Amino acid sequence: MSDDNPHSSRGSASRSWLERIASIFTAEPQDISDLEDIISEASMRQLIDSDTKDMLQGVLDVSKVRARDIMVPRSQMATIDIEQPLAEILPILLENNHSRYPVVNEDKDHIEGILIVKDLLQYALDPNNNDWQWLDLVRPAVIIPESKRVDALLREFRQKRYHMAIVVDEYGGVSGLVTIEDILEQIVGEIEDEHDDAEEHDIKKMASRVFQVSALTPLDEFNETFGTQFDEEDADTIGGIVLHAFGHMPARGESIALGDLTFKVSKANSRRLMQLQVIRAREAEPEGS
Structure with a gap:
């Protein structure tokens, strides 16, 4: 039939x-x-x-992911110090191109609140607003534990209409931060903006021995910067070298040592690596750095 x-x-x-x-x-x-x-x-x-x-x-x-799995690590948080004058804040905003910044008091373990750039521009560009201080614009920070489930956090983001949360460890120290974009990227993949192409191949020094490196950084550029000799026949990018060394697609927070460098995954999705934190061993640090 x-x-x-x-x-x-x-x-x-x-x-x-x-x-x-x-x-x-x-x-x-x-x-x-x-x-x-x-x-x-x-x-x-x-x-x-x-x-x-x-x-x-x-x-x-x-539903399986926790805040610690997707957070921007503490070392990569762009912050504003509560003592900084407006003239020093503006270059930070231009360099990082974020819409929100944690405001700290002395160090990153003391978060005073969140500064939203839109709020700042509203006052700074209004010629009639002469009597104001940027500190008046700081909003309360939302604090969450590392173990917070991401699906529950997304629900809170939507219900309470905030876009950033500060992540703390079991001792109350700041571990990092999570934005609503970090969560959405877990669902739809990387969300690129107009600044991503310009930053794509950057190697950015975060501290004396700590660097933020795009996984798409060409291997020859990485070797030249760090004095390494990774074989360019094995991969075109440093992300390819790291992925091969792991032997699997690593999650955010996983790390691996290759020679004098430790590579920690700071941004990734289920399909590819995006950002790496590279840490030099102390004995490998060049003199005078």
């Missing part, structure tokens, strides 16, 4: 597909693998494209 009516087999397959979806949502799934199987089959049948599959998988993965 199916030979005489080719639509019959397709109709049967469609009913089977719909029945499987229905069974997932009407029954109580034992684990998330049931949903993952449905998503994989939908992609194989070309009912959804690969980008949609990755996004759906990202939604499922968010």
